[in-house]
Amino acid sequence: MTTTVNVNGVDRTVDVDEDMPLLWVIRDVLGMTGTKFGCGAGLCGACTVHIDGEAQFACQTPIASVGASKVLTIEAMKDSVVGKAVQDAWIETDVVQCGYCQPGQIMRASALLAKSPQPTDAEIDEVMYTNLCRCGCYPRIRAAIHHAAAAKVTA
Amino acid sequence: MATDTTAPQISRRDILRAAAIAAPALVIGIRIDGAFAATAPTGFTPNAMLTIDQAGAVTLSLPKTEMGQGVYTSITMLIAEEMEVAPQAIRIDIPDGETGKFGKLDQGTGGSTSIRECWEPVRQAAADARAALVNAAAVQWKVPASECRAEAGKIVHASGKRTLPYGAVVATAAKLPVPEKTPLKPATAGFKVIGKPQHRLDSPAKVRGEAEYGIDVRLPGMKVATLAQSPVFGGTLATVDEAAALKVKGVTQIVRLPDAVAVVADHYWAAKKGLEALAPTWKEGDNATAAQDAIVASYAKAAQEPGASAMSEGGLDAAMMAKAMAGATKRVSAVYEQPFLAHAAMEPGNCVVHVKDGGCEIWTGTQVPGSARDEAAKALGVPVEKVVLHNRLMGGGFGRRLEVDYVTRTLEVARQVQAPVKLIWSREEDMQHDLYRPFYHDALEAGLDADGKPVAWTHKITGSSIMARLYPQYYKGVDADAVDGSVKTPYTLPAQQVAYIRHESAVPTSWWRGVGGARSAFVVESFMDELAHAAGADPIAYRRALTSDPRTQAVLDLVAEKSGWNTPAPAGRARGVALIHTWDTYMAQVVEVEKHPENGVRVVKVTAAVDCGQPINPLGIEAQVEGGIIFGLTAALFGEVTMADGRIEQSNFHDYRLLRISEAPVISTHIVPSDQAVGGMGEPPVATIMPALANAVFALTGKRVRKLPIVKALTA
Numbered sequence: 001m002t003t004t005v006n007v008n009g010v011d012r013t014v015d016v017d018e019d020m021p022l023l024w025v026i027r028d029v030l031g032m033t034g035t036k037f038g039c040g041a042g043l044c045g046a047c048t049v050h051i052d053g054e055a056q057f058a059c060q061t062p063i064a065s066v067g068a069s070k071v072l073t074i075e076a077m078k079d080s081v082v083g084k085a086v087q088d089a090w091i092e093t094d095v096v097q098c099g100y101c102q103p104g105q106i107m108r109a110s111a112l113l114a115k116s117p118q119p120t121d122a123e124i125d126e127v128m129y130t131n132l133c134r135c136g137c138y139p140r141i142r143a144a145i146h147h148a149a150a151a152k153v154t155a
Numbered sequence: 156m157a158t159d160t161t162a163p164q165i166s167r168r169d170i171l172r173a174a175a176i177a178a179p180a181l182v183i184g185i186r187i188d189g190a191f192a193a194t195a196p197t198g199f200t201p202n203a204m205l206t207i208d209q210a211g212a213v214t215l216s217l218p219k220t221e222m223g224q225g226v227y228t229s230i231t232m233l234i235a236e237e238m239e240v241a242p243q244a245i246r247i248d249i250p251d252g253e254t255g256k257f258g259k260l261d262q263g264t265g266g267s268t269s270i271r272e273c274w275e276p277v278r279q280a281a282a283d284a285r286a287a288l289v290n291a292a293a294v295q296w297k298v299p300a301s302e303c304r305a306e307a308g309k310i311v312h313a314s315g316k317r318t319l320p321y322g323a324v325v326a327t328a329a330k331l332p333v334p335e336k337t338p339l340k341p342a343t344a345g346f347k348v349i350g351k352p353q354h355r356l357d358s359p360a361k362v363r364g365e366a367e368y369g370i371d372v373r374l375p376g377m378k379v380a381t382l383a384q385s386p387v388f389g390g391t392l393a394t395v396d397e398a399a400a401l402k403v404k405g406v407t408q409i410v411r412l413p414d415a416v417a418v419v420a421d422h423y424w425a426a427k428k429g430l431e432a433l434a435p436t437w438k439e440g441d442n443a444t445a446a447q448d449a450i451v452a453s454y455a456k457a458a459q460e461p462g463a464s465a466m467s468e469g470g471l472d473a474a475m476m477a478k479a480m481a482g483a484t485k486r487v488s489a490v491y492e493q494p495f496l497a498h499a500a501m502e503p504g505n506c507v508v509h510v511k512d513g514g515c516e517i518w519t520g521t522q523v524p525g526s527a528r529d530e531a532a533k534a535l536g537v538p539v540e541k542v543v544l545h546n547r548l549m550g551g552g553f554g555r556r557l558e559v560d561y562v563t564r565t566l567e568v569a570r571q572v573q574a575p576v577k578l579i580w581s582r583e584e585d586m587q588h589d590l591y592r593p594f595y596h597d598a599l600e601a602g603l604d605a606d607g608k609p610v611a612w613t614h615k616i617t618g619s620s621i622m623a624r625l626y627p628q629y630y631k632g633v634d635a636d637a638v639d640g641s642v643k644t645p646y647t648l649p650a651q652q653v654a655y656i657r658h659e660s661a662v663p664t665s666w667w668r669g670v671g672g673a674r675s676a677f678v679v680e681s682f683m684d685e686l687a688h689a690a691g692a693d694p695i696a697y698r699r700a701l702t703s704d705p706r707t708q709a710v711l712d713l714v715a716e717k718s719g720w721n722t723p724a725p726a727g728r729a730r731g732v733a734l735i736h737t738w739d740t741y742m743a744q745v746v747e748v749e750k751h752p753e754n755g756v757r758v759v760k761v762t763a764a765v766d767c768g769q770p771i772n773p774l775g776i777e778a779q780v781e782g783g784i785i786f787g788l789t790a791a792l793f794g795e796v797t798m799a800d801g802r803i804e805q806s807n808f809h810d811y812r813l814l815r816i817s818e819a820p821v822i823s824t825h826i827v828p829s830d831q832a833v834g835g836m837g838e839p840p841v842a843t844i845m846p847a848l849a850n851a852v853f854a855l856t857g858k859r860v861r862k863l864p865i866v867k868a869l870t871a
Binding site: 024027040041091098132137 | 222223224225354355357358359361362363364365366367368370371373379404421422423424425427428499500501502503548549550551552553579581582774778781782783784785786789807808809813814815816817819821822
């Protein structure tokens with residue numbers, strides 16, 4: 001099946017089975033490796049991307065379901081006001097350890113902040129619950145989201 | 156290839172000179188974002204770790220591997236201190252695997268050893284490099300070297316009137332002998348970098364998605380494969396539907412192995428669908444009926460054996476122990492069981508191998524780049540020079556990537572593929588073919604005197620020996636790792652006997668973050684809490700009275716103060732404490748818990764006090780404490796791998812739960828200022844939290860959890 005998908009503002013035409021998850025289109029066909037494979041079952045959030053602004057598991061998104069929606073990956077976050085604020089907050093608060101889950105965490109956090117500019121801890125927990133971090137960076141993820149929220153307000 | 160070595164028969168200076176001359180061919184590495192890094196051909200390479208180019212840029216060939224624990228930053232800080240440059244100014248290359256590349260300092264990374272092993276040789280390499288640049292400037296200026304010093308990337312003359320940037324002296328330095336044993340900066344002189352908070356140097360690439368992990372490697376013409384291994388350990392491949400698999404679009408080849416089968420394709424999705432169509436069946440072999448209850452029972456049975464004494468020179472004999480125990484007014488005994496655990500690193504197993512030209516090229520993230528290369532050469536039956544291993548960042552290690560099965564398995568597949576091939580383990584395959592944290596059975600008995608103090612202490616440890624599997628030539632009946640933290644506890648125990656019984660099951664075992672020391676910590680610190688309770692004593696005061704070591708007492712005092720131990724816990728909450736002195740680090744933690752309707756317990760906050768000797772990066776220490784606590788909480792609360800019909804029952808994160816953000820406590824870390832010898836930080840927090848939590852659960856509920864995991868024990 002030939003299909004066109006808009007990733008990071010660019011239309012990309014790929015020839016893949018319609019059930020192929022967006023994750024593997026992004027990683028193995030388009031060659032963008034910032035989006036990570038963790039579980040393949042929607043259980044860990046390492047593959048989180050934005051589809052029309054919503055944080056979604058790319059491993060659970062068949063390519064045929066994407067249609068004309070706009071997909072954003074971690075590679076596009078440096079050009080997004082919210083995404084950049086989140087990345088900067090992540091650096092400033094030393095969130096990262098192994099870093100493997102962090103593209104997914106950042107995608108989830110930036111979608112949250114786009115909708116809720118000053119989230120409470122409870123809101124953060126409720127939204128970020130989907131994303132696992134084996135290194136245990138959770139306390140800093142909370143702190144960094146607050147940090148990004150504050151930075152965005154003053155920006 | 157020239158290497159830095161401390162072998163006595165070879166002059167170190169000769170070796171260093173050879174390295175300097177050979178620099179252009181030698182120093183090649185990879186940056187974390189995957190950019191190829193080759194040193195400028197006219198650079199100065201005083202040793203295997205460092206190159207200074209003509210622009211004055213310092214490049215560090217990182218001698219340990221980065222899996223999140225922060226050596227990318229902390230080792231760079233050691234270099235920065237002695238090189239008189241800012242850590243941010245240092246370029247960091249991840250070197251290829253090569254045994255002996257850094258002399259006695261092995262690239263292998265585990266057991267909380269990186270800082271302890273690097274502290275001297277890394278600073279020495281930097282100090283010698285700095286001295287070489289000072290000497291070169293002195294030659295250029297025709298002044299005594301004693302009138303010159305290094306400062307902020309420049310050589311400065313004592314007159315204050317002349318300076319030369321590093322880059323302006325490297326050509327001269329490359330022609331001069333490299334100094335040796337240059338005196339290192341004493342802590343008393345005041346460090347500029349060491350001990351100061353340093354933001355992680357690998358964050359920018361990681362938050363932008365540019366950092367390259369093993370699984371991200373892409374090569375021209377590369378195929379992607381996935382595999383199924385016999386679901387029963389020791390089974391073999393029976394049948395496959397190869398035709399059905401080959402019909403899947405994108406599938407190019409099926410590779411059959413004795414105990415596994417791989418589907419090779421244009422991308423992972425095709426390989427995965429191909430594997431489903433392949434529908435492999437297995438001859439299950441001897442372990443087909445292995446079951447958890449029988450395994451657990453087999454450990455309890457093995458524990459009835461006397462075992463081998465782990466005490467130095469055998470310790471006290473049975474009669475002496477019996478006599479000591481007879482003097483007790485009260486006896487306390489307990490049996491603890493700790494389950495098999497998976498590593499469950501976020502990055503599933505993977506490796507890229509290209510077999511070609513009578514050798515192979517490997518790209519992977521490994522904790523042991525040198526021995527992984529050596530093992531690959533052995534498996535391929537070629538000289539080690541025919542194998543190149545490019546190391547990459549790891550999406551978590553935790554001991555899993557101390558094993559080289561990801562590499563050797565991929566090699567088996569790649570031998571049959573006429574292209575580079577990336578083999579990716581599905582999460583299910585990764586979880587069901589791990590080498591697990593071993594199941595352990597610990598039996599303890601203590602005799603207490605009228606004051607409640609122990610007068611006799613016996614501890615029998617029954618479990619798998621990883622040391623015996625890996626180093627059979629050195630194994631003499633006691634696994635030194637398995638008894639670590641049990642023979643030498645933080646306490647003065649007047650009569651003590653510790654015995655070890657090796658017992659194996661159908662479940663393969665290996666290193667897991669915290670190794671033997673963490674297993675011991677759970678047992679010793681849980682039991683110490685039981686003794687304090689039996690003595691009617693405060694758990695911190697009881698522990699404190701059993702040690703005369705001021706550093707041990709200091710972490711207990713600090714954690715008591717910072718946690719508010721001597722004030723009552725808020726209503727509905729209770730606290731528990733644990734103490735360790737392992738990996739050359741002293742740590743105490745207090746955990747505060749409350750009841751939870753589903754899990755039985757919720758962890759509210761954790762206070763940690765740590766004395767790891769001279770701190771390198773306080774921010775890195777805090778990160779290890781927080782991360783280690785959450786890693787340990789996952790294990791203590793939820794962690795359990797079980798076997799049924801010879802198969803591992805857990806398969807993904809729905810049935811192998813990891814702590815999520817909503818379950819994470821508030822954690823505060825308090826570091827004891829120190830200029831003592833450096834200690835490890837990767838494992839102490841994991842080891843301390845598990846008993847601290849069990850002790851808090853006892854204080855909250857009155858239930859002593861002796862069989863992990865805790866949530867199962869509380870909700871069963």
